[in-house]
Amino acid sequence: MFKSAYLERVFNDVLKKDNGQPEFIQAVETFFLSMDDIISMTPQIEKYGIMERLVEPExxxxxxxxxxxxxxxxxxxxxxxxxxxxxxxxxxxxxxxxxxxxxxxxxxxxxxxxxxxxxxxxxxxxxxxxxxxxxxxxxxxxxxxxxxxxxxxxxxxxxxxxxxxxxxxxxxxxxxxxxxxxxxxxxxxxxGVMTGKGLTYGGSLVRKEATGYGLCYFVSEMLKTYRSDRMDDKKVVISGSGKVGLYAAIKAHELGAIVVGMSDVNGYIHDPEGLKMDIVTELASNGELSKRYHERTGCEYGNDPRGLWRVPCDIAMPCAIQNELDLESAKALVANGCYLVAEGANMPCTLEAEKYFTENQILFAPGKAANAGGVAVSLFEMSQNAMHYPWPYDEVDDKLKGIMKEIFFKCYTAARRYKNPYDLISGANIAAFLRVYEAMMDQGIQ
CATH class of the missing domain: 3.40.50.10860 (Leucine Dehydrogenase, chain A, domain 1)
Structure with a gap:
């Protein structure tokens, strides 16, 4: 599976030790697939057991x-x-x-x-x-x-x-x-021991919106870099109607995109003219988006959430839960004109779906990069708690935009150097790994 005998050995150890933990094994496999070239260039990784230490939680x-x-x-x-x-x-x-x-x-x-x-x-x-x-x-x-x-x-x-x-x-x-x-x-x-707190007792402005907003800021950088384009008039489908999906839809709409489809646990809705964001906001907040929106507007409704991936679109944002978008759904998206997929949830695409997107030259933003806006604003909340001083909305939002732009640049730069400019999966894994690796080397074997 891997060119590196060292990676093959460590991965086989994971298979033995963590048998019956498919999600964890999938995450390790996806990460290791990006690491072959780094391993061959950096023998200290094997010498100091970096990968063995990384796959074992402290x-x-x-x-x-x-x-x-x-x-x-x-x-x-x-x-x-x-x-x-x-x-x-x-x-x-x-x-x-x-x-x-x-x-x-x-x-x-x-x-x-x-x-x-x-x-x-x-x-x-x-x-x-x-x-x-x-x-x-x-x-x-x-x-x-x-x-x-x-x-x-x-x-x-x-x-x-x-x-x-x-x-x-x-x-x-x-x-x-x-x-x-x-x-x-x-x-x-x-x-500041918890983040996501209410604004009355130490919470930060933009925290609830951060993951969805950050996802759209990341997609905007992708469009600008790869296609010299913007979000304007792009047809977007978004799975999930929780905080991530809802605020991704709101920000995409603000940036000029047309959100043509969304889903929740009860099904999906589709309107080729674009969903009405005021109604989406009202119903998503109550966890009743798909059925109630259909009842209010008469738009297309299906009781299988996976039907969303058959809706023609330019951009797809899976924002619900892990492994929600499988190979069959990936094929449907590509067949209906989708050219960019950005993960708003953690690992929402199966490994087979990821490979299919890559093979078909679909622009792909992995979750560890594209949905990092939430944790970034969590750190901002920690900083405000330590200072005992809240920051205004625009300041937090500007910091969020800057962080997402920087994350994209790190992933793109690493992809260009070690793989190819379009491989943001490897770019994200490599850029993140190098920072962790350097810190591990500096702090010694623990």
């Missing part, structure tokens, strides 16, 4: 969360925090509450987060955490009790200079508030 914390529901029944969930790498700074990564959460998803997300954070150029290590708990169908009281009990286990492993969690799927403003409130009560201190 710490994997697995704990029980016990809570009581509204009927007085005791419930038990699993909680995780994977502190993957602290070589660049305090651990930083979100918390995900979703039934699919397990050790494999946490490790893959923490692994990806390490390199995503490296690309920002900011002092952040990589981590991820969460639980198989779902807030769907739960009362506010049940969500609060779960979050408080989750923090009763997590608090001993986090801190403003140790590990700073944020939100992710299933963890929004409500959950962050409950989690932070319990941490503050336990520790008797108000510090």
């Amino acid at each position: 710490r994997l914390i697995h704990f029980r969360v016990t809570w009581v529901d509204d009927q007085g029944i005791t419930r038990v969930n699993r909680g995780y925090r994977v502190q993957f790498s602290s070589v660049l700074g305090p651990y930083k990564g979100g918390l995900r509450f979703h039934p699919t959460v397990n050790a494999s998803t946490m490790k893959f997300l923490g692994f990806e987060q390490t390199f995503k954070n490296a690309l920002t150029g900011l002092p952040m290590g990589g981590a991820k955490g969460g639980s198989d708990f779902s807030s769907i169908g739960k009362s506010d009281g049940e969500i609060m009790r779960f979050c408080q009990n989750f923090m009763l286990e997590l608090y001993r492993h986090i801190g403003p200079d140790t590990d700073v969690p944020a939100g992710d799927i299933g963890v929004g403003a409500k959950e962050i508030g409950y989690l932070y409130g319990m941490y503050k009560k336990i520790r008797n201190e108000s510090v």
Whole structure:
């Protein structure tokens, strides 16, 4: 599979040790596929066991969360925090509450987060955490009790200079508030230990919009560099109607694009004239986008979210969840004229879909680069908390634009030097790896 015998050996070790963790194995394979040329040029990587150290998290914390529901029944969930790498700074990564959460998803997300954070150029290590708990169908009281009990286990492993969690799927403003409130009560201190907080108690402007906005800023740089073009009048489809998908749609519309399709867990909607952003914003906020939008406007509706990838478009932005866009969907996108795919979620495209896009010369933006806007603004929030001073909206947004432009430039430069200018997957992996590698070498074997 790999030209390097060293990479082949390390990957086979991963297959043996992490058997039954397909998401993590997929993330490692995608990363290693970019590393062959770097390995041949840098023998110190093998000598000092860099790859063996990179694929093994520094710490994997697995704990029980016990809570009581509204009927007085005791419930038990699993909680995780994977502190993957602290070589660049305090651990930083979100918390995900979703039934699919397990050790494999946490490790893959923490692994990806390490390199995503490296690309920002900011002092952040990589981590991820969460639980198989779902807030769907739960009362506010049940969500609060779960979050408080989750923090009763997590608090001993986090801190403003140790590990700073944020939100992710299933963890929004409500959950962050409950989690932070319990941490503050336990520790008797108000510090920037969580990001994504409410604006009334230390949150940052632009944080909720950051991943979606940053995705569009990255795509704008791609269009300018590769096609001497802009977002104006480009037909865009976006999967997912959470924070990432919603704010990607809003920013794409602001930049002049025509958002012709979106999806959620219930299905997809399509209007070749462009979706109405005021209605999208209203309904996405309530988690009722596809069915309710169809009822309000009479646009095309399908009850299979994957039908979105059959909608003719110029640009596709998968923003929902890992491996949502498979080979069949990739073929449908290409057949219907799509020429640019940008990942707003973490690893939403399967490895087979990625390869198909590459083989068909589709411009492709990997998630570890294109969706880094959220964690960048999380670091801005940490800085504001440390200063005890909030920044205005325009200042944060300008900083976000600058970070995304810089990330694109790093990926593009590395792609040109080591692979080819269009291979942003390798460019992102190599640029991120080189920063992590240099820090590991400087700090010695640990």
